[in-house]
Structure formats: C-alpha cells, structure tokens
Amino acid sequence: MTVGFRVFCQRKLPSPAVVESFGALPSANVADVMNRLNSLPAGTRLQGPRLARPVAGVALTVQVAAGDNLLIHKALDMAQEGDVIVVSNGGAQTQALMGEVMFGYAKFRKVAAIVFDGPIRDIDSLETLGLPVFATGTRPGGPMKQGPGQINVPIAFEGCVVNPGDIVLADNDGVVIVPRNDAEDVLAKARALSANDQAKVAAGRDGTLDRSWVDAALKKAGCEFIEAAHE
Numbered sequence: 001m002t003v004g005f006r007v008f009c010q011r012k013l014p015s016p017a018v019v020e021s022f023g024a025l026p027s028a029n030v031a032d033v034m035n036r037l038n039s040l041p042a043g044t045r046l047q048g049p050r051l052a053r054p055v056a057g058v059a060l061t062v063q064v065a066a067g068d069n070l071l072i073h074k075a076l077d078m079a080q081e082g083d084v085i086v087v088s089n090g091g092a093q094t095q096a097l098m099g100e101v102m103f104g105y106a107k108f109r110k111v112a113a114i115v116f117d118g119p120i121r122d123i124d125s126l127e128t129l130g131l132p133v134f135a136t137g138t139r140p141g142g143p144m145k146q147g148p149g150q151i152n153v154p155i156a157f158e159g160c161v162v163n164p165g166d167i168v169l170a171d172n173d174g175v176v177i178v179p180r181n182d183a184e185d186v187l188a189k190a191r192a193l194s195a196n197d198q199a200k201v202a203a204g205r206d207g208t209l210d211r212s213w214v215d216a217a218l219k220k221a222g223c224e225f226i227e228a229a230h231e
Contacts, residue, residue, distance in 0.1 A: 005148035007074060011164040013058055014180045018187055019082070022169050023056035025190050027176040029197060030169055033189040034182075040175040041158045043136045044117060048126030054171040055132050057084035057112035061164045064088070064149040067095030067118075069102075071149030076102065078151065081110040084168035088155040089118045093136060095143045096121035107131050113170050117157050134175055 022030065031039045060083045062075045067089060075085050085106070089097060098114070100122035106114060113132040119139040126133055152164040160177060162168075167178040178186050203209035219225075 004150065006150050006153075007071070007078075008150075008152035008164070009078070011058070011060070011152050012180065013165050014167055014183050018183050019056050019058060019167055021056075021187055022167055022178065022183075022190075023054050025054065025169070025187075025194055027054065027169050027171045027173050029194040030178060030186065030190045031176045033186055033193050034176075034178070038160055038177045038179075040115065040134075040160055040177070041117075042174065044115060044134050044157065044175060045136070046170075046172060046174075047120060047123050047133045047135050047138070048129075048131060050172050051132060051170075054169055055084070055113045056167060056169045057082045059083075059162050059164055059166045059168050059177070060085050060151070061153060061155045061162055062087040062149065062151050063153055063155050064097070065144075065147065066090050066092030067097070067143050068146055068149065069097050069143040070145045070147045071151055072098060072102070073145070075151055076105055076109060076111070079106070079109045079111050082112050084113045084115060084170070085111055086115045086155065086162050086168060087117070088157060088162075089116070091117050091158070093118055093139070095119070095141050096139045097135075097143050098133075099142065100125040103129055103131055103133070113168070115168065115170070115175055132170060134170060 062071050064071050096119050097116050098120050107129050116135040119137045120135045123138050154163050162177050165180045167183050169176045
C-alpha cells in the first residue's frame, strides 16, 4: 500500500436510524455524556448562516497535505447522500481548501455538511446554498491540487480522532464526533440528559431551579464564607 497517498473505497457504516436520531439532540448534551470529550476545537466554527436544527451524518474522512485539495475533490465524487466530509490538513492556515464551485457540487451530491481544520473562501455563497460548512475562517488564496492525501482513514483535530463511519453531529455550538461502535449507548444517554436539561431550563426560567448545590460544592472544596466586607 502507498501509505499517505491512498483511497479506501469502503467504510463500515452505522445504522441510518441511529444517525437520524442524533439530529434531534444538541451537540452539548452528546459531548457531555462522552465525558465532555470528542468535540472539535473552538477554532472550527460554522461559517454559513445559523442552523435551524442540528445536522447529523456519517463521516467521510479526508487527510490532505497542507493547503492541498486534490483528495477533497475525490471525496466529493465518493460522497453518499447525508455524508459529512471531514477534512484535516494538519491545521495549516496557508490556503483556502474549498470555495463556491466545490460547495455547489457538494450541495448537488447532497452532502449534509463539510468540516475543515483550515480556512475556506467564497463564504457568501453558503448563504444561498444553505450548506453547513465548519472551518477556521476565510482566506482568499486558493489551494494546490497535487496531493498527497488519504480518504477514509483516521484523522485528528487537536487530539479528537475522527474515524470513517463515525457519526458527526453539528449545530451552532460546533461539532461532536460519536464513535460508530458506541453510537447506540451514547444516543440513549444523551436523550436522557437532554430531557433532564430541558426540565432545568424550564425551572430556571420560572425560578424553581434548585441552586443549593452551589454553596454545598464550595464548602466541600474548602471555600471560606466570611460575613463581613473586605478591607
């Protein structure tokens, strides 16, 4: 095998019903039940219009050389409806990895979203297309098209590993990665946490939320309460 320059044409896929179910959950609740891990860095932000609801899809992973998008073009040709293309260029910020022409083709391919650890360009086109794109920002200078790169291999965003076939959940807060083999367990726990959180939100709004735990936690941690003004 040509390590570093290869395309794996197949992925192990999760249940479509499970993927669809994640689309009804906030990314925050899903991240929290995974011990507050598996969320992509804050620098990878939604670049298009705000989302009306979360987007969930299956990861089609792409690893490219810094500032090069040859393998991203191939990934677009391979993408199935509902896929989330997740691209790592090692965090390089040197070139925009994608622009309006490719965004339009991604929309035609019915890609659910695209996630980059680098910049993009032609950001205004996303408003018209309605394509969710997460990136580190924008840069006018376009990419190279030389390779190398790989498709459907494990990639990483600052320590968060994304495997081909993992579930990608994205909303206005950011992006969470759910390992394919753990998806059903994570889904059940996130549903329970979400229901509990919604009850807390309602209680917070009407003033019935129990706040006694705050002082209890401070006292347990050794915080001193002084019934006097600081001098």
